[in-house]
Amino acid sequence: LKLVVLISGTGSNLRSLLEASRDAEFPARVVAIGADRDADGLALGEEFGIPTFTVPFTAFPDRDAWGAELIDQVRLWEPDLVILSGLMRLVPPAVVDAFSPALINTHPAYLPEFPGAHGVRDALAAGVDQTGASLIVVDNSVDGGPIIAQERIPVLPGDTESSLHDRIKPVERRLMIQAVLDIANSHLDLKELAR
Ligand code: GRF
Numbered sequence: 001l002k003l004v005v006l007i008s009g010t011g012s013n014l015r016s017l018l019e020a021s022r023d024a025e026f027p028a029r030v031v032a033i034g035a036d037r038d039a040d041g042l043a044l045g046e047e048f049g050i051p052t053f054t055v056p057f058t059a060f061p062d063r064d065a066w067g068a069e070l071i072d073q074v075r076l077w078e079p080d081l082v083i084l085s086g087l088m089r090l091v092p093p094a095v096v097d098a099f100s101p102a103l104i105n106t107h108p109a110y111l112p113e114f115p116g117a118h119g120v121r122d123a124l125a126a127g128v129d130q131t132g133a134s135l136i137v138v139d140n141s142v143d144g145g146p147i148i149a150q151e152r153i154p155v156l157p158g159d160t161e162s163s164l165h166d167r168i169k170p171v172e173r174r175l176m177i178q179a180v181l182d183i184a185n186s187h188l189d190l191k192e193l194a195r
Contacts, residue, residue: 001028001184004079006070008088011041016173017085018048019096019181026090027184034070043124053076057089067092074099081183081190083176084138088117093140101146101194103138106176108168110150111136115143121163123155130154131164133171135179137194146193149175 005014014033029126033045045052053073055143058145060066070092074082084091084105096103099158109119110132116122122132134150136143151171 001080001180002031003028003081003180004032004034004074004077005030005083005085006036006074006087007039007041007085008036009039009086009110011039011044011086013085013169013173013176014041015044017083017177018044018050020177020180022077023184026181028081028180031079032074032116034073036066036070036087039165041086063090063092067095070101071098071101081178081180090142091138096138096140100139101137101190104148104179104190105136105138105143105145106172107136107143108165108172109135110152111143111147119143120168121161124159124164128155131168131170133168133175135172135175137190139194140180148179148188148190148193151175 006012018030021029030050033042033050035042035054036057042052055066055070055073082099083180107119109123111134114122124130130152132150132152135148137145139145151173153168
């Protein structure tokens, strides 16, 4: 299974996927890493010997123009699955149309709770005693697509945004790796899920 992973930040979740794919038995390969900015995580391309590309959002007149270039750049790698792993950008409809349902996103909350760019902060602010991690198919909503997998995670007294996020990320990584395995082994059909 050929994967293209898109990031905006440190790419720690991507790192876990790259480490998993070092196992020759792992039925998926990250063939390229893309970003919408000069993301620290692009350094993983150097470390793991994987091509990277950047489509800087700020270099385009609008979201649709950015999306059109992103589609071209991603298509070059002929991925079987595109994973948004900390891409902090809403993709335009053309990107959804081009790749979904083979376009999935990991989110650090128990969707539909706390969608959007600050799921961890919002859960803390809401004072809930549990949140979660979710893996979804990307559609044209904000984190409202079909849920592939999700898991509850406790919010502990004294949690900060970063301590809570650090507890969520390992779960995101596990859900993402399991979903890639299930898709590669045909135990999960995204077309079926997204019908
Ligand atoms: C992840 O929790 C992801 O769900 C959220 O931002 C975080 C990205 O972290 N959108 P990293 O770049 O993988 O370290």
